[in-house]
Amino acid sequence: MPFREKSAWIMTLALLLGGFVYFRAAGVPWSESDELASPEIPMMLAYAGILVAVAVAGHIISAALAPKDAHAPVDERERQIFNRAGHYSSFVTGFGVVISLGFYILSSSGDLLFYSVFASLLAGQIAEYALQILFYRTSI
Amino acid sequence: MGRKIPITNRVRELREQHGGMTQAQLGEAIGVTRQTVIAIEQNRYSPSLESAFRIARLFGVGLEDVFSWNE
Numbered sequence: 001m002p003f004r005e006k007s008a009w010i011m012t013l014a015l016l017l018g019g020f021v022y023f024r025a026a027g028v029p030w031s032e033s034d035e036l037a038s039p040e041i042p043m044m045l046a047y048a049g050i051l052v053a054v055a056v057a058g059h060i061i062s063a064a065l066a067p068k069d070a071h072a073p074v075d076e077r078e079r080q081i082f083n084r085a086g087h088y089s090s091f092v093t094g095f096g097v098v099i100s101l102g103f104y105i106l107s108s109s110g111d112l113l114f115y116s117v118f119a120s121l122l123a124g125q126i127a128e129y130a131l132q133i134l135f136y137r138t139s140i
Numbered sequence: 141m142g143r144k145i146p147i148t149n150r151v152r153e154l155r156e157q158h159g160g161m162t163q164a165q166l167g168e169a170i171g172v173t174r175q176t177v178i179a180i181e182q183n184r185y186s187p188s189l190e191s192a193f194r195i196a197r198l199f200g201v202g203l204e205d206v207f208s209w210n211e
Contacts, residue, residue: 002175075172076188077179136175139145139184 003062003069004078008132010058014051015129019122022047026115039114081135089128096120145183148210152181154199170194 025046027037037043063070074082100116103109155161163177170191179185187195196203 002173069173072173075176076191077172077176077185139179 002078002136003066003072004074005133005136006062007059008129008136010062011055012126012129012133014054014058015122015126017054018047018050019119019126021050023115023119036109036111036115038111039118077140080140081132084135084140085128085131088131089124092127093120093124096123145186146209146211147186147207148183149180149207151177151195151206154195154201154206158199166195166198169198 022043025037025043026039097117097120100113100120103116104113151166155163155166163181164174167174167177171194172187172191176185176187180187192203192207196206199206
């Protein structure tokens with residue numbers, strides 16, 4: 001598996017884990033009894049900490065296992081993969097933000113707007129890495 | 141996504157004819173990764189014109205001796 005595909009797997013895992021912990025801590029209603037907490041800096045720091053820790057540890061291990069691959073420059077196919085994945089994932093982010101704005105119009109909740117935009121950014125990033133993995137494994 | 145590429149190639153065959161050059165060696169010679177060479181050989185990726193010329197020049201053949209249009 002190419003180093004950058006491994007990197008996409010690591011980032012997908014880090015984003016999923018960080019996102020789950022963040023939204024769990026935020027109390028985003030998994031059930032009707034849960035209440036939505038206002039966004040706070042410590043929650044953001046915890047999210048960033050998880051993301052950085054998983055990403056750094058994952059990349060160090062991955063690079064140690066295949067140092068030559070890790071140092072190889074991005075080639076023409078990988079550039080196409082990244083460009084296409086970035087292009088399609090931008091639709092996910094954009095769609096999520098538009099839906100978030102709709103939520104805001106209906107609910108007038110700034111907290112909900114924050115969380116839904118944050119979730120859209122997260123979904124867009126996850127989609128980008130997932131598409132990179134897909135394009136690495138199929139023809140582009 | 142996953143579309144069938146209408147360009148076939150003889151990269152693997154030419155590589156084997158040239159002293160069993162490895163995919164990594166070919167990749168290094170033309171400036172792409174081993175995974176990209178694998179993708180080219182498996183018809184999952186059409187290389188850029190520049191890389192196609194580099195491959196042909198490396199094997200000392202014409203472009204059409206390496207790549208062909210196959211609908």
